[in-house]
Amino acid sequence: MGQNSSINRYSRRISDSFRGGRNSTFPNNDEKRIITINSGPQPAKFISNFISTSKYSILTFLPKFLFEQFRKYSNIFFLCIVIFQQIPGVSPTGRYTTAVPLTFILCCAAIKEIIEDVKRHIQDDAVNRRKVLIYRQGAWMFTAWQEVKVGDIVKVIDKEYFPADLVLISSGEPNSICYIQTSNLDGETNLKVRQGLPQTSHIKSSLQLKDLQGTVECELPNRNLYEFAGTLKVNSATYPIPLGADQILLRGSQLKNTTWIYGVVIYSGHDTKLMMNSSAIPLKRTNVEQVTNKQTLFLLLLLIILCVISTIAGEIWTYKNKEKHWYLGLNLDENGQTWQHIGYTFLTFFILFNNLIPISLQITVDLVKFIQAYFINWDKDMYDPDTDTPANARTSNLNEELGQVKYIFSDKTGTLTKNEMVFKQCSIAGIMYGSGNLSEFNSYELLKNLEEHDTRNEIREFLTLLATCHTVVPENKMHTDLPTDASYQASSPDEYALVTVMKEMGVVFFSRTPTSVTINFRGEKEEYQILNVLEFSSDRKRMSVIVQTPRNEIKLYCKGADSVIMERLGSQDNNVQLTSEHLESFANDGLRTLCLGYRILTTEEYNEWLVKYREASTAINNRNELVAEIADKIEQNLILLGATGIEDKLQDEVPQNLTMLHRAGIKIWVLTGDKKETAVNIGYSCKLLSDQMLNLTLDEATRDDTQRQLRQHCQQFGDSLRKExxxxxxxxxxxxxxxxxxxxxxxxxxxxxxxxxxxCCRVSPKQKAEVVELVKKSTDAITLAIGDGANDVGMIQLSS
Structure with a gap:
């Protein structure tokens, strides 16, 4: 939540910059990046926008390939045999009897590696050669992504991907809003809203771009996807303009439902947040390969023992027969060549017995795995007809690992779920509406009670709250005045489901400005002035808006987790017990729940609070904590309106498959960027969590508290620690x-x-990789990572 509320924060941010806020200056040049706009060469040299995710290059192929091949002990052994065979008078076989097969094996392995890496190069090349429109030296030109430089102004069209990390200047939409899809970054398929600065939102043409001159000062490249700190200094502005995460368009994101945007490149190539969250492709060694190496060492030891025994036996026979068979030249003591003869004899036996370790073993295994990868690709049971997507084994090195997996690390959004929210049930004034067994919400009884029931006032407030307390942006693609023609873009699929079901019930949210929201309440147009937006956060677990109604009343609408809403209710609320029972029923059905409440504020009460809120919102230090504290003071004595139940549709047969995996002794870890409430609800829907389990939660704010809580839980398990x-x-x-x-x-x-x-909730891509690496190194178990976005690449590469 909270993307569009950035519109209301800009005036406060500008005031903050006047007072020397933390984003307006940086301590020294070592802690910031300075980028000039339309001012010639950059003051510093930045890396190019060329990216590579391949395993090899022309220069590194031979050393990296040979290193990987000669990690296999069998190949080292046969290389030694090849060397020994070149010593004159030692080999009982030809000089090339092992060299030729070994060379053939290495060539076959090289061809397989080249084929697989060429595919990666082709994909990288396709990305690097994508075309984008850039504004350079006063003219527009099409250029390849790899030629884009830091400081360039780029124009991205609808449905195109961003070639680098950009600061949004303006867009073709009102108020410089644009919509992006970040599924390649955080796995979320819902659209997110980004907002250009008011000071640059007027720039719509090349002439206006030409007049734009200034500098961007921002933090050094880092892998944090959700935060950004910087300032924009333009010649037309007296003071620096703060930049935040609302103005950043990250590489890997896609522009959606927006005609165009202008953006300034701030990070390029491997400095982009997407690439910094990607790990280098590791040289993975399979469990079978490790076992083969150990068996090879055992056979090598056995071979050495046989050679030693044979050499001793040979020397004994020579000693006994050197006089009798003098013509064989066995009498070497006189020439002082005894030890040399013993060494040659040992090497001869070593070469003679080398077939104890079969040279065809490794190439046979590699060939079988290579062909097996094609069988995976051809498997009809792994074909998805809905998306016309077959299985695609991009590498054949790890096929045999699939049957030995002990831990599965799975992304949530788009992997376990479809990320499609459906409004199923609600509770208003102690009355439950809808049924969890129906595919759609049946609003007949609710609308009937809205007209004639004793609770009609509560129902009206309930519907009004859902239509106004959100961050959804409406669109009117038909360009008509009909409210029913409105469509919505939302950063939260929950909010999209709520405003959509309101529209179906005739309560249509169809217009938003920075200061107001307009709805059509069953044929009556109502405009609500947005006085303040108290944003959602994982700490607050709620969102509130303070509005001025058409009747000039000041109301606070609040929605959030039941745990935080219930404790903020007034002392006398007769519907708490019934609503709590309904919430429990929703949770048992695996629905995502929200509680809704409101309160009426007097003008004096609001004005007194507003003074404190303005002071907190312009504070230089600890601004978020101060704003949360002030918000908490007004979010009290709420009147409970009811609750909602929303279903997040799972992928087909997910609970059944996860249950079978559990029965097979496989442990499931879910690593998601979503908030805790979302992940926990999906856990219940997937049957990963249940009320019969001991459910532990770690949500500590400091390292000391985390350490104390961890040790407390470990002591709680006692002798069962590290056991399932x-x-x-x-x-x-x-x-x-x-x-x-x-x-x-x-x-x-x-x-x-x-x-x-x-x-694990609210985790970054790097944290996903760190968790997988921790389990892999600490348990020596086979791990499998599953994901559908670029944010999952790191953990997939580190799994084994």
């Missing part, structure tokens, strides 16, 4: 950062190993 228990662990991304610290890592691992299911 009927327990689950849910941990937040911020807490996970502390849990992965050296002082907490072992306790976290012990606790996680004791649980049947682990769910």
């Amino acid at each position: 228990n009927l327990a689950s662990l849910v941990i937040e991304g911020q807490t996970l950062k502390y849990a992965l610290h050296a002082s907490c890592r072992q306790d976290f691992l012990d606790l996680a190993m004791s649980c049947k299911t682990v769910i």
Whole structure:
């Protein structure tokens, strides 16, 4: 939530920059990047926008390939045989009897590696050669992505991907809004809203772009996808303009439902956040390969023993027969060549017995895996007819690992779920509407009660709250005045489901400006002035808006988790018990729940609060904490309106498949960028979580608290620690950062190993990779990572 509320924050941010806010200046040049706009060469040299995800290059292929091949002990052994065979008078066979087969084996392996890596190069080349329109030296030109430089102004058209990390200047939509899809970054398929600065939103033409001159000062490249700090200094502005995450368009994101945008490149190539969250392609060694290496060492030891025995026996025979068979030249003592003869004899036996280790073993295994990859691609049971997508084994090195997996690390959005929200049930004033067994919400009874029931006032407030308390942006593609022609873009699929079902019931949200929201309440047009937006956060677990109604009343509408809304209710609320029972029913059906409440504010009460809120919102230090504290003071004494139940549709047969995997002894870890409530609800829907399990939650704000909580939970398991228990662990991304610290890592691992299911929420791509690496190195188990976005690449590469 909270994307569009950035519109209302700009005036406060500008005031903050006047007072020297933290984004307006940086301590020194070592901690910031300075980029000039339309001012000639950049003050510093930045890396190019060329990217490579391939395993080899022309220069590195031979050394990296040979290193990978000669990690296999069998290949080292046969290389030694080849060398020994070149010594004159030693080999009982030809000089090339092993060299030719070994060369053939290496050539076959090289061809396989080249074929697979050429595919990666082709994909990289296709990306690097994509065309984009850039404004350089006063003219527009089409150029390849790899030629884009830091400081360039680019124009991106609808449905195109961003070639680098950009700062949004303006767009073809009102108020410089644009919509992006970030599924390649965080796996979320819903659209997100980005907002250009008011100071640059007027730029719509080349002439206006030519007049744009200034500098962007921003933080150094980092892998944090959700935060950004910088300032824009333009010649037409007196003071620096703060830049935040609302103005950043990241590489890997796609422009959607927006005609065009202008953006300034700030990070390019491997400095982009997408690439910084991608790990280098590792040289993976399969479990079978490790076993083969150990067996090769055992056979080598056996071979050496046989050679030693044979050499000793040969020397004994020579000693006894050197006089009798003098014509064989066995009498070498006189020439002082005894030890040389013993060494030659040992090497002769070593070459003679080298077939104890079959030279065809490795190439046979590689060939079988290579062909097996094509069988996977041809498997009709792995074909998805809905998307016309067959299985695609991009590498054949790890096929045999699939049957030995002990841990599965799965993304949530788009992997376990379809990310399609459906409004199923609601509770208003203690009355439940809808049924979890129906595919759609039946609004007949609700609309009937809206006309004539005793609770009609509560129903009206309930519907008004859902139509106004959100961050959805309406669109009117038909360009008509009919409210029913409105379509919606939302950064949250939950909010999209709520405003959509309101529209179906005749309460249509159809217009938004920075200061107002207009709805059509069953034929009556109503405009609500947005006085303040108190944004959603994982700490607050709620969102509120303060509006002025058409009747000039000031109301606070609040929606959020039931745990935070219930504790903010007035002392006398007769519907709490019934609503709590309904919430429990929704949760048992696996629905995502929200509680809704409101309160009426007097003008004096609001004005008194507003003074404190303005002070907090312009504070230089600890602004978020101060704003949250002030918001909490007004979000009290709420009147409970009811609750909603929303279903997040799972992929087909997910619960059944996960149950079978559990029965097979495989542990499931869900690593998602979504908030905790979302992940937990999906956990229940997937049957990964249940009320019969010991459900543990880690949501600590400091490392000391995290360490204390981890040790407390570990002591709770006692002798069952690191053994599989009927327990689950849910941990937040911020807490996970502390849990992965050296002082907490072992306790976290012990606790996680004791649980049947682990769910990590609000995690970054790098944290996903770190979790997989921790489990892989600590348990020596085979791990499998599954994901559908670029944010999952790191953990997929580190799994084994």
